[in-house]
Amino acid sequence: MSYNYFLGCVIPGRLPFLEASARRTFEKIGMKVGDQAKCSCCPDPTGAAQLDHETFLALGARNLCLFEESNNNILSLCSGCTESLKTVKHLLDNDDEKKKEINLKLKSIGKSYKGNIQIKHFAEVLYENIEKIKKLVKKPLKDLKVAGHPGCHYLRPSEIINWDDPLNPKTLDELIEAIGADPVEYNLKNECCGNPLEKSDKEISLSMLENKLKSMREAGADCIACVCPACYQQFDFNQREINKKNNTDYKFPVFYITELIALALGIDTENLGLNFHRVKVNEVMQKIT
Amino acid sequence: MQMVDFEFRNELIKEDFSLNYCYQCGTCSSSCPVALITEGEYNPRKIIEQSLLGLKELLIKEQKPNVWLCCTCQMCVEECPQNVFLTEIFERIKNKIVLVGEPYPETFKSQAKSIIESGLAIPLTQPIIRRRNQLDLPEVESANIDEIKKLLTATDFEKKAKILEVNK
Numbered sequence: 423m424s425y426n427y428f429l430g431c432v433i434p435g436r437l438p439f440l441e442a443s444a445r446r447t448f449e450k451i452g453m454k455v456g457d458q459a460k461c462s463c464c465p466d467p468t469g470a471a472q473l474d475h476e477t478f479l480a481l482g483a484r485n486l487c488l489f490e491e492s493n494n495n496i497l498s499l500c501s502g503c504t505e506s507l508k509t510v511k512h513l514l515d516n517d518d519e520k521k522k523e524i525n526l527k528l529k530s531i532g533k534s535y536k537g538n539i540q541i542k543h544f545a546e547v548l549y550e551n552i553e554k555i556k557k558l559v560k561k562p563l564k565d566l567k568v569a570g571h572p573g574c575h576y577l578r579p580s581e582i583i584n585w586d587d588p589l590n591p592k593t594l595d596e597l598i599e600a601i602g603a604d605p606v607e608y609n610l611k612n613e614c615c616g617n618p619l620e621k622s623d624k625e626i627s628l629s630m631l632e633n634k635l636k637s638m639r640e641a642g643a644d645c646i647a648c649v650c651p652a653c654y655q656q657f658d659f660n661q662r663e664i665n666k667k668n669n670t671d672y673k674f675p676v677f678y679i680t681e682l683i684a685l686a687l688g689i690d691t692e693n694l695g696l697n698f699h700r701v702k703v704n705e706v707m708q709k710i711t
Numbered sequence: 712m713q714m715v716d717f718e719f720r721n722e723l724i725k726e727d728f729s730l731n732y733c734y735q736c737g738t739c740s741s742s743c744p745v746a747l748i749t750e751g752e753y754n755p756r757k758i759i760e761q762s763l764l765g766l767k768e769l770l771i772k773e774q775k776p777n778v779w780l781c782c783t784c785q786m787c788v789e790e791c792p793q794n795v796f797l798t799e800i801f802e803r804i805k806n807k808i809v810l811v812g813e814p815y816p817e818t819f820k821s822q823a824k825s826i827i828e829s830g831l832a833i834p835l836t837q838p839i840i841r842r843r844n845q846l847d848l849p850e851v852e853s854a855n856i857d858e859i860k861k862l863l864t865a866t867d868f869e870k871k872a873k874i875l876e877v878n879k
Contacts, residue, residue: 462826462830469832470826473871484858574782574786579789626745
């Protein structure tokens with residue numbers, strides 16, 4: 423079955439350049455991914471999804487129905503969306519009564535959830551194509567020390583995500599290696615970036631971020647690579663906040679893994695929108711060209 | 712004095728039976744990054760203990776520990792030797808806080824409002840649409856808002872999340 427993109431809210435509505443890098447990368451590795459019309463918020467597993475369980479299931483199931491109707495699997499560009507959609511699928515596929523209840527709600531909009539499509543995180547699909555990516559590399563990102571940040575919802579809860587090792591993840595680092603860069607080991611690799619707590623306690627959120635940044639710096643990283651737009655925002659938007667607050671000088675360029683892959687595959691930087699990053703990427707660009 | 716509310720406890724167990732499996736070893740709290748930063752003020756083990764004891768007032772009204780401080784990283788869920796699905800239980804506690812009308816963080820409310828009004832947590836704005844064009848990205852065909860409204864009416868979301876009060 424072919425894939426359609428599930429874009430989510432953050433990427434198309436705030437960080438469209440990340441979407442550009444993903445689309446260009448999938449094109450380059452020869453994968454045709456379609457667009458799914460009429461999606462809503464997944465809903466956000468760190469936000470609205472926490473308010474009412476029934477609404478979480480109903481909104482998520484409606485999104486799944488759209489893909490069932492168009493007969494496509496889901497290729498999600500965001501870890502949060504992936505977690506929400508996989509959770510809804512897991513809960514409905516394993517509980518007939520719950521499925522019946524939600525289908526009763528979906529009936530009001532003429533839909534019915536069946537459970538016959540798959541959901542994949544984009545990095546999972548990239549990983550399935552890792553050998554192809556290695557072959558397509560035109561400009562290996564030699565000597566670039568990349569701190570990979572897998573993030574939480576890319577991995578956990580593993581019973582539902584059912585993918586990389588939830589406590590000792592490898593896939594992101596292997597993708598970094600595949601494009602000739604050097605994935606650095608750092609102590610807090612598996613820690614949360616703190617983004618979700620921006621909604622309830624900015625102070626704690628920034629402390630979590632600073633701990634990560636410190637650990638990345640100690641490991642000698644040149645830049646950060648992530649696979650989730652929420653993590654991306656936390657790293658790219660909030661280093662300045664940390665610096666203001668604590669008089670530090672963090673300025674790690676932050677990349678979506680698809681941006682780094684796109685660069686290594688020789689995709690024209692004009693099409694990537696790297697100028698929209700808050701932390702400037704110039705130093706890294708000089709290093710790799 | 713804290714009153715034990717058996718109904719509250721039984722409801723939570725019904726919603727997620729794994730709550731029953733907890734033997735209070737504290738692995739969750741030792742794996743929790745927020746517990747570490749707040750020096751134990753946020754404490755997942757304690758939330759589970761209070762859930763098992765039915766200490767509703769503490770969890771729902773006083774919000775001690777504050778369940779909204781869970782960063783949803785799911786480390787506790789991975790590390791729990793008893794397979795207690797802590798984050799699921801926390802979600803149900805948050806649901807109850809919202810339902811009875813106790814205060815909850817404004818950002819959650821504004822996101823819910825945005826979803827009700829546009830179907831999206833972050834609606835597309837004109838500057839972003841221009842930027843999308845610049846980047847040669849296709850137009851996003853968003854959800855039909857009447858359809859979203861109908862579905863959210865079926866789940867009674869606006870009323871449950873007390874969204875109308877924001878508008879007043």
